[in-house]
Amino acid sequence: MADPLLELRHLRKAYGALVVTDDVSLSVQPGELHAIIGPNGAGKTTLIHQISGTLSSDSGSVLFAGEDVTGLSMPQRVGRGLARSFQITSILPAFSALENVALAVQARAGSSFRFFGNASQEKALNEPAMDCLAQVGLAARAHIPAGLLSHGEKRQLELAIGLATEPRLLLLDEPLAGTGHDESQRVVETLRRLKSRLTIVLIEHDMDAVFSLADRVSVLVYGRVIATDTPERIRANPEVRAAYLGEEEMV
Numbered sequence: 001m002a003d004p005l006l007e008l009r010h011l012r013k014a015y016g017a018l019v020v021t022d023d024v025s026l027s028v029q030p031g032e033l034h035a036i037i038g039p040n041g042a043g044k045t046t047l048i049h050q051i052s053g054t055l056s057s058d059s060g061s062v063l064f065a066g067e068d069v070t071g072l073s074m075p076q077r078v079g080r081g082l083a084r085s086f087q088i089t090s091i092l093p094a095f096s097a098l099e100n101v102a103l104a105v106q107a108r109a110g111s112s113f114r115f116f117g118n119a120s121q122e123k124a125l126n127e128p129a130m131d132c133l134a135q136v137g138l139a140a141r142a143h144i145p146a147g148l149l150s151h152g153e154k155r156q157l158e159l160a161i162g163l164a165t166e167p168r169l170l171l172l173d174e175p176l177a178g179t180g181h182d183e184s185q186r187v188v189e190t191l192r193r194l195k196s197r198l199t200i201v202l203i204e205h206d207m208d209a210v211f212s213l214a215d216r217v218s219v220l221v222y223g224r225v226i227a228t229d230t231p232e233r234i235r236a237n238p239e240v241r242a243a244y245l246g247e248e249e250m251v
């Protein structure tokens with residue numbers, strides 16, 4: 001097996017007496033779509049924050065591409081290709097979809113844009129931004145103010161903004177939340193396309209999406225990983241089924 005792209009070693013985070021992530025160790029292989037599922041409050045979002053660097057861990061370490069990034073800030077991790085998809089709340093509603101993505105392209109490129117003149121600077125930002133929009137199926141909506149996009153389109157825009165940081169690994173926290181059936185199908189198709197090029201860690205409550213997209217699934221319960229396996233074996237795992245009181249969720 002290849003070296004893991006992402007490796008978590010004994011991560012822990014507690015708020016007072018509440019231990020939210022507890023000795024979490026798992027590895028994500030290059031090219032894998034690794035889903036993390038678990039009941040509400042299991043610690044999934046907290047874990048994503050610990051991986052992305054928006055939250056520091058009490059103990060344990062995060063290794064990315066063989067480098068210990070535990071002490072690095074979120075922007076430093078993004079710079080190494082470990083990116084988290086942005087939340088809808090970070091989208092600027094009065095700016096067009098294209099402008100929102102172009103800002104992320106600029107943030108990624110940093111000061112190198114200073115050397116361009118105005119017109120070529122715009123082109124150098126807009127071309128990669130348009131490419132990101134095309135990858136998520138939003139090219140035709142590029143010039144619409146982001147605030148006027150449908151909820152599902154905003155979720156696709158978040159993905160495009162994440163792609164603009166040129167990630168090697170993308171962390172996605174419930175990209176299907178709040179989408180209707182057709183919209184969620186579109187996001188699933190987008191993720192299916194992206195997974196051929198990117199390593200993805202996906203938190204998602206929609207089990208149909210998880211089981212159709214994931215190469216492996218880790219199950220978090222009360223902050224602990226109780227199983228990591230293929231979707232088929234996870235679905236058949238009695239401990240996993242017991243952890244989801246409504247077993248029909250897993251069928």
Ligand SMILES: Nc1ncnc2c1ncn2[C@@H]1O[C@H](COP(=O)(O)OP(=O)(O)OP(=O)(O)O)[C@@H](O)[C@H]1O
Pocket residue numbers: 015018020038039040041042043044045046047
């Ligand atoms: N800043 C905080 N201070 C105190 N408790 C917190 C904080 N953030 C999260 N928690 C608690 O940690 C636990 C895990 O929260 P987290 O959001 O990580 O779970 P989750 O698995 O993502 O849940 P969901 O599936 O409902 O989104 C919850 O009990 C939550 O109330």
